[in-house]
Amino acid sequence: MGEFIKAFEFIANNGAIAGQHSLPSLTQLTLETLKVAAIGVAISVAIAVPIGVWLGHLHRGSFFAINLGNIGRALPSLAVLAIGDAFLGLGLTVVEVALVILAVPPIITNAYLGVDGVDRDLVDAARGMGMSEREILTRVELPLAVPLIFTGIRTASVFVVSTTTIASLAGFSGSLGDIIANETSYHFSGVLGAAICVAALALAVDWALALLQRAVTPRGLRLQGEAKVGVGAPAPGLT
Amino acid sequence: MDTANTAHSEGPSAFAKPGEQESKAAKTEATAGSALRSSAAWDGSSAAPAQPKAAELELRKVSKSYPGQREAAIAELSFTVPAGEVCVLVGPSGSGKTTTMRLINRMIPLSGGDILLGGRSVLERDARELRREIGYVIQQIGLFPHQTVGENIATVPGLLGWPKERTAARVTELMQLIGLDPEMASRYPAQLSGGQRQRVGVARALAADPPLMLMDEPFGAIDPINRTRLQDEFLALQAKVRKTIVFVTHDIDEAIKMGDRIAILREGGHLAQYDTPREILTHPADDFVAEFVGADRGIKRLSLTKLSELKLASPNGAQPGTLRASPETSVRDALSMILTANGAPLAVVDGEEQVQGVLTLSAIEQLLADEAAA
Amino acid sequence: MRPRREIGPTEATEVSALAASGPVIPNFGANSSKCVVENRFFCGEWVSKNWDSVLWPALRQHVLLTAIAVGIGFAISMALALAAHRYGWLERPTILATTTLYTIPSLALFELLVAPVGANIFAAEIALVSYTLLILFRNILTGLREVPDEVLDAAEGMGMSRRQTLLRVELPLALPAIVAGLRIAVVTIIALATIVYTIYNKGLGVPIHTALGEGPFKTELIAAGALTVLLALAADGLLVLLQRALTPWTRAR
Secondary structure, three states, rough: OOHHHHHHHHOOOOOOOEEOOOOOOOHHHHHHHHHHHHEEEEEEEHHHHHHHHHHHOOOOOOOOHHHHHHHHHHHHHHHHHHHHHHHHHHOOOHHHHHHHHHHHHHHHHHHHHHHHHHHHHHHHHHHHOOOOOHHHHHHHHHHHHHHHHHHHHHHHHHHHEEEEEEHHOOOOOOOOOHHHOHHHHHHHHHHHHHEEEEEHHHHHHHHHHHHHHHHHHOOHHHHHHHHHOOOOOOOOOOO | OOOOOOOOOOOOOOOOOOOOOHHHHHHHHHHHHHHOOOHHHHHHHHOOOEEEEOOOEEEEEEEEEOOOOOOOOEEEEEEEOOOOOEEEEEEOOOHHHHHHHHHHOOOOOOOEEEEEOEEEEEHOOHHHHHHHHEEEEEEOOOOOOOHHHHHOOOHHHHHHOHHHHHHHHHHHHHHHHOEEEEEEEOOOHHHHOHHHHHHHHHHHEEEEEEEEEEOOOOOOOHHHHHHHHHHHHHHHHHHOOOOOEEEEEHHHHHHHHHHOEEEEEEEOOOEEEEHHHHHHHHHHHHHHHHHHHOOOHHHHOOOOOOOHHHOEEEEOOOOOOOOEEEOOHHHHHHHHHHHOEEEEEOEEEEEOOOOOEEHHHHHHHHHHHEEEEE | OOOOOOHHHHHHHHHHHHHHHHOOOOOOOOOOOOHHHHOOOOOOHHHHHHHHHHHHHHHHHHHHHHHHHHHHHHHHHHHHHHHHHOOHHHHHHHHHHHHHHHHOHHHHHHHHHHHHHHOOHHHHHHOOOOOOOHHHHHHHHHHOOOEEEEEEHHHHOOOHHHHHHHHOOOHHHHHHHHHHHHHHHHHHHHHHHHHHHHHHOOOOOOHHHHHOOOOOOOOHHHHHHHHHHHHHHHHHHHHHHHHHOOHHHHHOO
16 A cells, blocks of 8 residues: 555645656646546537437437447547547547547437436426427426436546546547556656546546536425435436 | 025025025026036136135234324224125225235234134244235236236246146136136237236136135226126126135225125224125114215115016016016116106016016115115 | 556657658568558458457457456346345445446546556456446346336235245346346446556557557557447347347337
């Protein structure tokens, strides 16, 4: 466990290594990671949530939504990044594109399942009350779909953080993964320290999103089904 | 009025009241006659003894209370169901009828008292073993969706370790008994209609030829039309197999139709009255029972009797008019016909267009009055 | 010493020197075709030549890594799920623990395990197993819970023991959910196992890593990447067939 002690020292030193002056600090790299991940998640959410929600409302395209999730899961992030590197060089744009490709499937699948899965009787009642399609979507389906939609976003976000660090393996520099990929300079203690930071970062992101989910979930739902949704674990996708 | 019956009698059961009619099963058998031709399959192919297996069930001061509740769910309930009879437990919700039923096969533990099946206390036996000897039919049926109809029916024989050939023969036999083509044994429950599933549920409960059957609102989930049919079929079945049956329902009409004896339970599992349907309808024990059976109990009573059982006025050579009915018609239906025809007398006409007798409104009044006085 | 992708300052100059000297002939280089030398999109000839020495061993190792991870993960998850099925209070802490493990990024988890366990197959498998737990536990438990109450009541009423009910009724009826969980787990692990090479030099991540270090060498990259995806899709398809075979009643209509 001496390794862990050295790792914590590394963290305490903000990643400074004796004799190396041009290396970025831990805080810098952490923020970089967050930045890259945030952009990736934001774009993915902007693309995937509307599509998934819309398909779910129409109850169409289930084959597409669900299989997209399956295929997305099957894509090894390293391979996707590496191919991006091979053909386009691994700049920020290419990395973001890769992140979006990997993050969109789980968000679409969960958004679709969330809206599609709203009790049809409720929707029927709403329609019978004279609500327009848009009102049904915004006042009935979306609030009820929040748990699943957010679960998808959380899964995707953690995944994006993870993939951002992996990007360093493929040659991208600008995340905590740089340290892990560079044992020569940082020694194992540095690698371990960075690993601890990455883990902490991912957990922090997940918990932050969990709090956000709580804030956004309608109170009635929260009271009813916290047990059902589980402690915010990724939806298993029982199809 | 004497409820005269035809020659087919089973003899009164041990607990019958004097002059009482015998079990519904016997009556059904007497009148159903040729409809029971398929009983040959039952007697011939099974390894069961000629005497159908049925045991007497006795509840002795049975009580059940739940911790934290002041009132007992069931307080000192006692009654006996003679072997081969159908006892219907009926009452409003909260009366503990389902609880009572589930105490019998120990799905719920007993708080006090004892239950004896065929003379043996159920408490002395291992619960699982006990249940394998009791047929169990619940409202939602609970067929195993992942097994075929045949496999479902064969469940308890499998648990008891029956040899494969015996089980297979039994499955075929039962399917014929419930009126399903044995070819359907390889179907899955999802492929059956609700009524068919109900019947498979009954067959499954009968599979190991248990001495006792427990049925909890078995026809409750079926639509009224099919329910009547299933009830009739079940009565015909019981005529053949003569099991001891405890049947729970909240529907007093179903109780009257199905039960040889009815146990009316009040809230708290108190036995308000335990008697034959006719007795309950004629002499309700108290206001609760009277209210529960309904103010129309006089008319309900009439549905228990068929025209063939009455002493009819002689036709006096009169020709059958427009109002006629067969001897199989219930007095209740006959009353309805008479009232619709403004009180005209009804001619009871048999299959050969012979007028057996005439029924008048006043005769019906007399019938009701005589019963009440008895 | 484990192989790493190293971007130290001295190596950087080496690489740029090599790059300046013209196209690099990648692995196992003698008699490479023109296609390879020019690092075109995909050279089938390289693949067939190097299948036995590079791709097939990596594929085999990858399958083995996945099989071990899912096998152990399934056993653990089944035990946990059966326990949580019996004692409901176990569910929350288990979900919490497995979610935490699942959330830790693979790269980090591998490294964190190296400290106590060493850079070997154990660290790799412990990490991979951890990623299967959440999915399998949830799905098995959900599958067991979805068995209709009346079916359980009928089973108990007919005299089945707890064990008989579990084996003959609950588990068979939970199969669809269990296999769905296995599908997700298998596919996820196949993708994750490409990172194993960072601490343990086996699996399809190895040729990807090698290829990355060579330019990157497109053919090898695409070959290894495609193999991974194809492996995942094949495994998923097989499991679907398995589920259909095991649960004939779900298709009967």
